Amino acid sequence: MRFFDCHFNMKIIMHWVECIQPLLLFPISLFGFDEANLKTSLSTWEKKNKNEAIVLITSPDSGKIEFAYPEKNALFRKLPPGSIMKTLSSFVFLSNPNRFHTSFEEKYFCNGKVEEPKKDYFKAEDKDKFNIVKDSNTGKNYFRCSIEKGHGEITLRKALAESCNAYYLHFASKDSDFFYNALIQDWKLNEGTGATFEQSSNAKHFTHKNSTPFESALTSIGDDGQIKVTALKVAQIYGAIFAETPILKPILKGEMPGQVNPFPYPDTLRRKIQQALRLTVKEGTLKNIHLQNTSIQILSGKTGTPTREGRKFTTHGWNIIYFKKGDILYLLVVFVDKGSGKKEALELSTIILNAI
């Protein structure tokens, strides 16, 4: 493993020396698009929709930040992750098959309702904080899936692409304490990104430990209300998943690429998750993206729609899109304050990808 890491570092450093460094001698953005024009499009969209947006574009091969809007929010503001956490949760499930009793092929039937796995599983504070509903026929309490009628019979691949809450809550609740701790530790959610410009106050991504088993299980869908991530942390993790790199240090123009940590799971597992994320674009929550810009090819992605803090019924929207412009690979992270991943965030992603 150590050999691989050194080998990888050498590879990106050589890439840097040969390809990237000479370009920095010229005061031209490597990304080659009209940054001012994009910023105008973003603020026009914000005014028109009475909405706030956060946008980050990175080069996942090197960890370089290409575009951040507005810079302070994109790099430092902690945001509720919602379903973008499902990708991270999938790794936790698949690397602990004996504990969560699932696999890539395991089938699950989603009827739209996550019923209590056992009596009194939902505590009083859960009922206060989360949208738990009582079934008028059976008298049982349940939490709704993202589609009311349910996703039907699904496997992990489909649960991830179509963002099924029931699948994730079902398996995470098999051992919610273990799940919560593994999720935090494996992905280092209690640490910052390792960027040189980051202050230590930005390191913590959650405020206190979840107190009920349901809250811990809810971290699997990123809607527990405690775990928060910056768009930068999201780009760092997803960049490593898509581009098959270690966890890289986010860098600004002029900084040398470097590794913060090895990727926390085996490559075989990473390829399976990549396969599922490609499905998001083909038939999942990103299938409705249509671009006029023919120089852009969308490869993979994930959407998210977390609940807004302290409100049960309004949401934020996330998009993470791995794309190719010409021969170069980029990662786009979009967060909108009000709306959903499938609608408002997608509308903004389309504007951005057509403008660059």
Ligand SMILES: [Zn+2]
């Ligand atoms: Zn479902």
